[in-house]
Amino acid sequence: xxxxxxxxxxxxxxxxxxxxxxxxxxxxxxxxxxxxxxxxxxxxxxxxxxxxxxxxxxxxxxxxxxxxxxxxxxxxxxxxxxxxxxxxxxxxxxxxxxxxxxxxxxxxxxxxxxxxxxxxxxxxxxxxxxxxxxxxxxxxxxxxxxxxxxxxxxxxxxxxxxxxxxxxxxxxxxxxxxxxxxxxxxxxxxxxxxxxxxxxxxxxxxxxxxxxxxxxxxxxxxxxxxxxxxxxxxxxxxxxxxxxxxxxxxxxxxxxxxxxxxxxxxxxxxxxxxxxxxxxxxxxxxxxxxxxxxxxxxxxxxxxxxxxxxxxxxxxxxx
Amino acid sequence: xxxxxxxxxxxxxxxxxxxxxxxxxxxxxxxxxxxxxxxxxxxxxxxxxxxxxxxxxxxxxxxxxxxxxxxxxxxxxxxxxxxxxxxxxxxxxxxxxxxxxxxxxxxxxxxxxxxxxxxxxxxxxxxxxxxxxxxxxxxxxxxxxxxxxxxxxxxxxxxxxxxxxxxxxxxxxxxxxxxxxxxxxxxxxxxxxxxxxxxxxxxxxxxxxxxxxxxxxxxxxxxxxxxxxxxxxxxxxxxxxxxxxxxxxxxxxxxxxxxxxxxxxxxxxxxxxxxxxxxxxxxx
Numbered sequence: 001x002x003x004x005x006x007x008x009x010x011x012x013x014x015x016x017x018x019x020x021x022x023x024x025x026x027x028x029x030x031x032x033x034x035x036x037x038x039x040x041x042x043x044x045x046x047x048x049x050x051x052x053x054x055x056x057x058x059x060x061x062x063x064x065x066x067x068x069x070x071x072x073x074x075x076x077x078x079x080x081x082x083x084x085x086x087x088x089x090x091x092x093x094x095x096x097x098x099x100x101x102x103x104x105x106x107x108x109x110x111x112x113x114x115x116x117x118x119x120x121x122x123x124x125x126x127x128x129x130x131x132x133x134x135x136x137x138x139x140x141x142x143x144x145x146x147x148x149x150x151x152x153x154x155x156x157x158x159x160x161x162x163x164x165x166x167x168x169x170x171x172x173x174x175x176x177x178x179x180x181x182x183x184x185x186x187x188x189x190x191x192x193x194x195x196x197x198x199x200x201x202x203x204x205x206x207x208x209x210x211x212x213x214x215x216x217x218x219x220x221x222x223x224x225x226x227x228x229x230x231x232x233x234x235x236x237x238x239x240x241x242x243x244x245x246x247x248x249x250x251x252x253x254x255x256x257x258x259x260x261x262x263x264x265x266x267x268x269x270x271x272x273x274x275x276x277x278x279x280x281x282x283x284x285x286x287x288x289x290x291x292x293x294x295x296x297x298x299x300x301x302x303x304x305x306x307x308x309x310x311x312x313x314x315x316x317x318x319x
Numbered sequence: 320x321x322x323x324x325x326x327x328x329x330x331x332x333x334x335x336x337x338x339x340x341x342x343x344x345x346x347x348x349x350x351x352x353x354x355x356x357x358x359x360x361x362x363x364x365x366x367x368x369x370x371x372x373x374x375x376x377x378x379x380x381x382x383x384x385x386x387x388x389x390x391x392x393x394x395x396x397x398x399x400x401x402x403x404x405x406x407x408x409x410x411x412x413x414x415x416x417x418x419x420x421x422x423x424x425x426x427x428x429x430x431x432x433x434x435x436x437x438x439x440x441x442x443x444x445x446x447x448x449x450x451x452x453x454x455x456x457x458x459x460x461x462x463x464x465x466x467x468x469x470x471x472x473x474x475x476x477x478x479x480x481x482x483x484x485x486x487x488x489x490x491x492x493x494x495x496x497x498x499x500x501x502x503x504x505x506x507x508x509x510x511x512x513x514x515x516x517x518x519x520x521x522x523x524x525x526x527x528x529x530x531x532x533x534x535x536x537x538x539x540x541x542x543x544x545x546x547x548x549x550x551x552x553x554x555x556x557x558x559x560x561x562x563x564x565x566x567x568x569x570x571x572x573x574x575x576x577x578x579x580x581x582x583x584x585x586x587x588x589x590x591x592x593x594x595x596x597x598x599x600x601x602x603x
Binding site: 026027028029032033034036037049052054055056057058059060061062063064066068069070071073075076078079080081107215223224258259278279280281282283284285 | 366369548549566594
């Protein structure tokens with residue numbers, strides 16, 4: 001089978017995307033810098049850094065520490081606010097043909113809805129991803145995604161004010177007792193899809209200063225180090241959907257995707273969308289390489305369509 | 320910001336200078352784009368390396384005709400140790416040029432170039448550019464010890480105004496680069512100071528230079544995860560043209576900043592008047 005003939009198209013709400021790949025929120029800014037390495041319109045979509053209602057400075061430095069096969073970050077959602085994003089960043093993205101999934105957050109319920117409302121009808125926007133799981137916010141450990149009721153409320157509030165044609169995804173944290181319970185709450189509140197996973201809360205201590213390496217103390221762990229956790233989360237939630245315990249919605253899988261093999265692993269677990277995150281810091285040109293590798297991995301196994309392998313690990317009998 | 324090029328760059332040579340390694344890499348696309356003050360990043364190890372973050376190095380010089388870029392590496396940890404072991408024929412994942420370089424004068428100026436250790440790598444190309452524009456340069460090159468000095472001979476090839484300073488007195492004057500700074504600015508009538516080195520040194524150099532009415536361009540060393548402007552880890556508080564202070568990225572807005580605009584005393588904090596500080600719960 002010729003890898004170039006593999007069909008990577010995936011459905012996304014009312015649209016068909018050329019491929020399942022997107023950027024993980026917070027790992028590609030608003031696209032401008034990444035565009036020097038990857039034509040943004042060749043990605044299935046571009047997920048932005050999280051947008052809040054107002055400008056936010058983020059946390060003090062140091063904000064980052066390298067860890068084995070990963071990194072910790074504590075940026076604290078630095079950003080210019082939704083008005084500046086809509087004025088300066090979205091038109092630029094739209095002009096380049098980028099299909100934009102906007103990551104949205106607020107400190108309170110109403111703030112999520114406030115941002116979402118301002119994104120209705122904006123050029124290039126194909127959907128929203130609700131960041132209810134960033135570990136680097138003031139009330140650490142009490143993120144919305146740690147509680148089914150608060151997760152439900154946020155998704156509900158945003159779904160009510162968002163254009164019906166724009167899918168609303170909820171991005172979940174792995175740092176919960178039962179991710180399927182949170183997933184169920186989000187879907188019952190109207191989430192059109194789920195993104196899994198956000199970073200997992202971690203810490204590194206600097207042996208020279210004898211203090212935590214990050215100014216914020218804790219930070220979010222990302223990169224290949226978290227991949228098995230992410231694959232487990234996707235698999236668990238997909239299994240709950242397959243068993244009828246949660247209505248079926250699409251999943252965007254992410255957490256340490258570095259190669260086409262990693263991408264295939266997430267797809268087999270149940271992810272119909274795939275996001276590349278920390279790998280972009282190592283290799284900003286990675287998305288196109290990963291797509292090429294994914295085509296080869298599919299071709300080598302005789303699959304002509306990407307969508308045929310989504311969730312296949314659940315349907316493949318054990319020998 | 321520069322338009323960077325990513326390439327598998329062949330190592331053409333590796334040599335040592337004092338405690339440092341000089342790597343000459345074949346990078347014909349990147350070389351013509353390099354200006355003094357640009358930096359480059361290298362990935363560590365292959366595609367399965369457990370060290371995910373690229374290491375950043377200032378570009379010592381670029382040779383357009385030879386199509387090469389030269390980096391200076393100090394062994395500071397596992398990643399730089401591995402890169403310092405690179406041998407001719409090896410290929411390294413290079414992104415260059417990155418960042419905002421030193422501003423170049425339109426005409427003849429007198430400039431003092433100040434560096435701590437190998438941070439001064441970009442200053443020699445800068446000195447050449449200033450000389451080419453009819454200007455003159457002086458150098459203050461410092462380090463903790465003699466073997467951590469970099470480029471003393473290169474500086475002497477450009478000018479006789481070269482001061483060497485070491486903290487232990489093992490070469491040149493004993494002390495820090497800031498000790499003879501004011502006198503050196505006056506001695507060559509410098510109207511601009513260009514400085515590379517750690518933050519505390521840059522902060523002092525800025526204060527002294529600005530106090531004497533000179534402009535001060537500083538190239539900062541801040542920890543970066545990506546080097547290309549997407550990770551937001553390398554920020555520092557800088558006063559914008561509009562008078563508003565913001566966290567800006569060392570990798571794209573810098574690494575060269577006007578020393579008068581950097582809020583040196585507030586690095587590592589969220590000052591209350593920073594744009595967006597209120598959203599973090601920081602209030603004055």
